[in-house]
Amino acid sequence: MTLDGLVESALPRALEELGRLVAVPSVAAKGEDMEPCAGLVADLLRAHGLEAHLAATDGGPPVVFAEDRSAGPDAPTVLFYNHYDVQPAEPYHLWDSPPFTLDIRDNIAYGRGTSDDKGHIVCRLMALDALRAANGGRLPVNVKFLIEGEEEISSVHLPAWMEANANILNADVCVWEFGGVDDQGHPQIICGLRGIAYFELHARTIAYDAHSGVGGSLFPNAAWRLVWALATLKDENERILLPGHYDTVKPATDDDMALLAALPSEEEWLKREFGIGQFLGGATGVEYQRRAVFEPTCTICGLDSGWQGEGAKTVLPARASAKLDFRLVPDQDPETVRQSLRAHLDAHGFTDIEVRYLGGQRPGRVDPHHPMVSLCAETAREVYGKEPALIPLVGGSGPIHPFVAGLRQPVVTCGVGYPGSRAHAPNENLRLSDLLLGAKHTARFLGALSEGPPAPSQATFAQ
Numbered sequence: 001m002t003l004d005g006l007v008e009s010a011l012p013r014a015l016e017e018l019g020r021l022v023a024v025p026s027v028a029a030k031g032e033d034m035e036p037c038a039g040l041v042a043d044l045l046r047a048h049g050l051e052a053h054l055a056a057t058d059g060g061p062p063v064v065f066a067e068d069r070s071a072g073p074d075a076p077t078v079l080f081y082n083h084y085d086v087q088p089a090e091p092y093h094l095w096d097s098p099p100f101t102l103d104i105r106d107n108i109a110y111g112r113g114t115s116d117d118k119g120h121i122v123c124r125l126m127a128l129d130a131l132r133a134a135n136g137g138r139l140p141v142n143v144k145f146l147i148e149g150e151e152e153i154s155s156v157h158l159p160a161w162m163e164a165n166a167n168i169l170n171a172d173v174c175v176w177e178f179g180g181v182d183d184q185g186h187p188q189i190i191c192g193l194r195g196i197a198y199f200e201l202h203a204r205t206i207a208y209d210a211h212s213g214v215g216g217s218l219f220p221n222a223a224w225r226l227v228w229a230l231a232t233l234k235d236e237n238e239r240i241l242l243p244g245h246y247d248t249v250k251p252a253t254d255d256d257m258a259l260l261a262a263l264p265s266e267e268e269w270l271k272r273e274f275g276i277g278q279f280l281g282g283a284t285g286v287e288y289q290r291r292a293v294f295e296p297t298c299t300i301c302g303l304d305s306g307w308q309g310e311g312a313k314t315v316l317p318a319r320a321s322a323k324l325d326f327r328l329v330p331d332q333d334p335e336t337v338r339q340s341l342r343a344h345l346d347a348h349g350f351t352d353i354e355v356r357y358l359g360g361q362r363p364g365r366v367d368p369h370h371p372m373v374s375l376c377a378e379t380a381r382e383v384y385g386k387e388p389a390l391i392p393l394v395g396g397s398g399p400i401h402p403f404v405a406g407l408r409q410p411v412v413t414c415g416v417g418y419p420g421s422r423a424h425a426p427n428e429n430l431r432l433s434d435l436l437l438g439a440k441h442t443a444r445f446l447g448a449l450s451e452g453p454p455a456p457s458q459a460t461f462a463q
């Protein structure tokens with residue numbers, strides 16, 4: 001049987017295993033069912049011929065580490081990075097089927113984690129089974145899995161665990177937890193992720209909420225304090241005003257701009273979908289593509305204070321809070337943002353505003369011309385029959401920095417996502433056709449890698 005045929009024959013088992021994974025509600029934000037899910041993942045990896053164990057992290061749920069090194073010391077090694085945690089499924093009433101029960105309708109598998117990221121775990125196991133069967137029962141490359149349980153809450157404990165265990169993580173290439181196709185079916189090869197720094201700001205002014213007629217002229221209002229503090233963070237041209245915030249920003253290169261210009265534009269679709277006339281700064285064409293990912297952001301994600309119920313309530317709030325995220329571009333560092341946010345608020349007279357740091361991640365990039373990226377793109381072209389989209393940087397974040405900067409591994413993407421996956425949302429789903437394509441691509445990439453590492457180039461790592 002061909003490699004593709006072998007992947008296809010692995011589908012029934014993959015769906016049965018995906019069903020078992022989806023049935024464990026491993027919601028990192030609630031910290032429930034993390035150990036049972038890690039245990040199930042390890043069991044599945046063992047059932048597919050890998051040696052697997054749970055490894056404790058310093059304060060978080062365990063990571064699952066697994067490997068099969070039977071290809072021998074001369075064969076290349078691939079490290080798969082995945083996560084077994086999922087986002088909360090709420091609001092439940094917006095799901096058409098129960099979120100933690102795999103439901104397959106019209107060749108689409110529905111359930112929390114089907115795409116992000118449990119579907120990617122089974123996709124990889126399908127690829128490995130097919131490769132083994134095509135290769136006389138043995139994998140042609142060495143394989144490792146690092147599957148964490150905190151990706152959806154900023155991978156809080158992963159970087160420290162990776163640093164302490166770098167000796168077991170060495171590999172020639174890391175296959176990232178996500179990937180997939182755009183709305184035209186072109187496979188996306190993603191070469192970088194932005195970083196993030198997430199904060200809560202709290203204002204407290206008086207002991208408890210007051211009558212606005214009594215306190216309005218005399219008492220400091222927590223909502224106003226917070227709004228004034230927030231207003232100092234960014235100007236009306238979207239420029240972030242923290243001291244030194246742009247000092248380490250690496251602008252997009254000519255090569256980045258050429259890659260962005262070659263990407264299909266979602267400009268008109270985004271405007272229609274979100275009902276906006278124009279993007280910030282009037283960005284359009286390749287400048288919209290650049291601005292979308294190469295500019296740092298400061299986003300108020302939520303604001304809370306006083307009375308928000310129906311009708312009027314003349315109250316003067318004692319407390320106010322905001323959630324705030326900063327998306328970071330190479331080479332910004334969340335730790336620097338944490339310090340400069342505090343210093344900035346103090347310098348503007350807001351020493352009373354409490355800042356809570358909820359976590360952060362550093363940005364990371366791989367050279368889009370790295371030979372591993374080229375090999376990933378070539379094999380994608382064969383499987384998908386369409387030109388891959390080489391994306392220099394995406395707007396979202398993930399723990400890429402410890403892989404590219406710590407382990408110094410190139411990162412590539414072979415995945416099962418598509419724009420309608422509804423990751424993080426109700427009715428999260430995985431098209432079975434994408435599962436098969438993703439597994440075929442993964443198998444093809446590993447197979448090509450086993451035929452000899454791609455020719456070295458002048459590729460470098462950018463952070």
Ligand SMILES: [Zn+2]
Pocket residue numbers: 087116152423424
């Ligand atoms: Zn996610």
